[in-house]
Amino acid sequence: MKKALKNPMLIIGTMIIVILIGSSVYYSLVYKDVVPQTSMLYDDNGNLIDRSPFTPLQVPPFGTDKYGYHLFEQIIIGAKYTIGIAFLVASMRMALSFVAGVIGGTYFRQTLRSTSGFVDAMQYIPISLLCYFILSGVLMENGMEGTFQFSYLERIVFEMVILTAVAIPTTTTLISNETNAIWGKGFIEGAKTLGGSKVHILTKHILPHLGPRMVIIFLQQMINVLILLLHLGLLKLFFGGTFFNPDPILGDEYRSVSSEWSGLIGSTYQFLPYNSWIPLVPILFFVLVIFSVNLILEGFKQLAEKQTMRRSRVIKRTEKPKGEVNSSAFYFLERSKQVEERKTASR
Amino acid sequence: MRRKATRIALQFITAFVGVLLLGALPGLFTGMKLDPEGYIKRLQNTIEDIIHFQQLTFRSGNESYQLFPVVFEYLTYSIVILFSALILAFFVACIFTYFTYVAPPIIRRGLRRLAFLTESFPDVFVLALVQIGVIWIYKQTDILLMDVAAYERIYTMPILILSILPTLLLYRIMIHVLEEEVEKPYVELARTKGIEPTKIFFVHVFRNTILAIYFHSRSIVWFALSNLFIMEYVFNLNGLIRFMYEHPTPEIFTVSALLLFVPIFLFLTIYQLVAERAAKEEALL
Numbered sequence: 001m002k003k004a005l006k007n008p009m010l011i012i013g014t015m016i017i018v019i020l021i022g023s024s025v026y027y028s029l030v031y032k033d034v035v036p037q038t039s040m041l042y043d044d045n046g047n048l049i050d051r052s053p054f055t056p057l058q059v060p061p062f063g064t065d066k067y068g069y070h071l072f073e074q075i076i077i078g079a080k081y082t083i084g085i086a087f088l089v090a091s092m093r094m095a096l097s098f099v100a101g102v103i104g105g106t107y108f109r110q111t112l113r114s115t116s117g118f119v120d121a122m123q124y125i126p127i128s129l130l131c132y133f134i135l136s137g138v139l140m141e142n143g144m145e146g147t148f149q150f151s152y153l154e155r156i157v158f159e160m161v162i163l164t165a166v167a168i169p170t171t172t173t174l175i176s177n178e179t180n181a182i183w184g185k186g187f188i189e190g191a192k193t194l195g196g197s198k199v200h201i202l203t204k205h206i207l208p209h210l211g212p213r214m215v216i217i218f219l220q221q222m223i224n225v226l227i228l229l230l231h232l233g234l235l236k237l238f239f240g241g242t243f244f245n246p247d248p249i250l251g252d253e254y255r256s257v258s259s260e261w262s263g264l265i266g267s268t269y270q271f272l273p274y275n276s277w278i279p280l281v282p283i284l285f286f287v288l289v290i291f292s293v294n295l296i297l298e299g300f301k302q303l304a305e306k307q308t309m310r311r312s313r314v315i316k317r318t319e320k321p322k323g324e325v326n327s328s329a330f331y332f333l334e335r336s337k338q339v340e341e342r343k344t345a346s347r
Numbered sequence: 348m349r350r351k352a353t354r355i356a357l358q359f360i361t362a363f364v365g366v367l368l369l370g371a372l373p374g375l376f377t378g379m380k381l382d383p384e385g386y387i388k389r390l391q392n393t394i395e396d397i398i399h400f401q402q403l404t405f406r407s408g409n410e411s412y413q414l415f416p417v418v419f420e421y422l423t424y425s426i427v428i429l430f431s432a433l434i435l436a437f438f439v440a441c442i443f444t445y446f447t448y449v450a451p452p453i454i455r456r457g458l459r460r461l462a463f464l465t466e467s468f469p470d471v472f473v474l475a476l477v478q479i480g481v482i483w484i485y486k487q488t489d490i491l492l493m494d495v496a497a498y499e500r501i502y503t504m505p506i507l508i509l510s511i512l513p514t515l516l517l518y519r520i521m522i523h524v525l526e527e528e529v530e531k532p533y534v535e536l537a538r539t540k541g542i543e544p545t546k547i548f549f550v551h552v553f554r555n556t557i558l559a560i561y562f563h564s565r566s567i568v569w570f571a572l573s574n575l576f577i578m579e580y581v582f583n584l585n586g587l588i589r590f591m592y593e594h595p596t597p598e599i600f601t602v603s604a605l606l607l608f609v610p611i612f613l614f615l616t617i618y619q620l621v622a623e624r625a626a627k628e629e630a631l632l
Contacts, residue, residue, distance in 0.1 A: 117365060119365070120565070121364075121368070121369055124612070125604050126573040126575075129592065132592070136595070226469075230471050272478055283471055284472070291467035
């Protein structure tokens with residue numbers, strides 16, 4: 001724990017995420033998630049200068065969107081949802097794959113090896129496209145009727161389940177391979193010889209060795225979920241549902257039901273050529289969160305490496321003899337002449 | 348040799364069936380309910396459709412067109428971009444790695460930091476930057492590097508753009524392998540014998556790098572495929588993956604997925620064989 005506090009990567013990464021979530025929760029508690037709006041700007045004499053959208057220079061720090069809503073506050077409000085979803089989905093993926101992977105890697109090694117061919121198939125289809133196909137029917141608002149088929153809660157639960165399920169096969173194979181690799185190690189053989197039962201070896205040896213790898217896979221999964229959310233947002237499939245307003249003249253309009261970040265990107269991506277900052281700000285925040293998760297990941301890797309190194313060093317250390325050497329503890333024997341002779345003979 | 352052939356054939360068949368099963372997955376849900384019957388029905392329908400593949404059609408506007416052989420144009424376009432970008436990425440990453448290898452340690456450390464930073468860049472971010480860059484250049488010099496609205500199929504820019512992230516990914520992997528490899532005794536021996544660093548790099552270290560990439564090859568291709576999808580979507584390229592997105596019917600999804608799967612599988616298998624041969628030579632030496 002003390003070592004963790006000394007690792008700069010780990011601290012900075014955690015700090016960024018904690019600040020984002022903290023300010024997000026604070027904002028919703030104190031300001032009740034109200035987004036300030038500046039749709040027109042006047043100079044000192046009360047003359048109209050400009051209309052929304054405003055650049056980050058006109059309305060610091062991040063400017064406004066088409067309707068004059070400040071982007072900064074929207075980002076702050078959305079932070080807890082985006083990071084929260086990534087955290088939740090990654091944890092669910094891990095929890096399920098961990099149980100399945102450890103059991104599979106311990107008891108069904110052969111079966112898993114033969115099914116891995118089917119799991120390979122996942123790698124020939126872009127996962128975001130597959131998710132899109134499954135989710136679009138549920139999440140997209142019916143443009144003609146203007147209604148959703150399902151309630152808000154149902155949509156959220158369904159999306160979480162799907163986002164979790166798509167990664168289960170690959171993560172399970174990964175974890176079962178890790179488990180399998182530990183079962184093949186030398187010290188397991190030793191534990192078996194000493195009479196350790198399968199359950200005993202599993203809890204005392206396999207799981208502690210699996211621990212650090214699990215944290216690493218968890219963090220990677222979190223990044224994975226964030227990128228998936230980003231992709232789905234770009235495909236106009238927002239978390240919790242998409243308001244779809246078909247408009248043949250001004251172009252179809254999509255809006256997010258929740259204030260989550262990917263919705264901010266998908267609904268504004270078409271402004272990129274003219275008002276680049278509107279989609280770019282949420283994208284940059286995605287980069288920031290992924291970066292800080294990566295920092296934590298790298299910091300943790302360093303920490304884990306140090307720990308294994310220290311552990312092995314402790315084992316190798318031998319006790320130094322204590323106390324002074326008593327000079328009368330040993331004495332020279334008289335050399336026998338026979339030995340002397342034999343030595344010269346062999347020479 | 349025969350055992351290898353049967354192994355590859357078996358891999359092909361399981362992955363093929365896997366893609367079939369995955370392709371029917373959207374049929375598992377009617378609305379939000381699990382519907383195993385619907386899934387099986389969907390699977391049967393897709394298999395029948397594939398057997399009578401000439402009769403498959405897709406709709407564009409109000410017209411209905413034959414899927415074959417039009418779909419092959421989309422397929423070749425996507426595949427050409429994907430593979431060219433991957434091969435380009437491989438060579439560029441090699442060159443970068445070489446320069447990192449000969450660079451002084453301070454620069455090397457800086458480059459490693461930079462490589463770590465790029466790990467956090469999602470494809471959407473890179474594409475957005477490219478788009479802004481293209482527009483900026485157009486405004487400054489009146490040269491349009493890439494016409495997003497054009498219908499004809501363009502190659503140069505998409506290949507260049509798609510190769511950005513795989514290059515960085517490959518570079519990171521190569522640097523990682525390189526660092527482990529340089530520590531090994533055989534490199535030290537070669538150095539003490541007075542062999543030039545360049546020769547050590549290309550003859551010895553490079554070969555092991557190829558092998559290391561083999562272990563990551565699947566995820567690299569998958570990563571590039573996912574990038575390709577987003578790129579086709581953002582830049583309106585007429586590739587197969589955007590075709591799948593625009594024609595969201597189950598049979599088109601499965602057939603397109605299978606069409607994509609076959610060349611990628613071949614590509615990976617060939618690479619695998621090459622890498623294995625390289626490894627064997629290494630063992631003989």
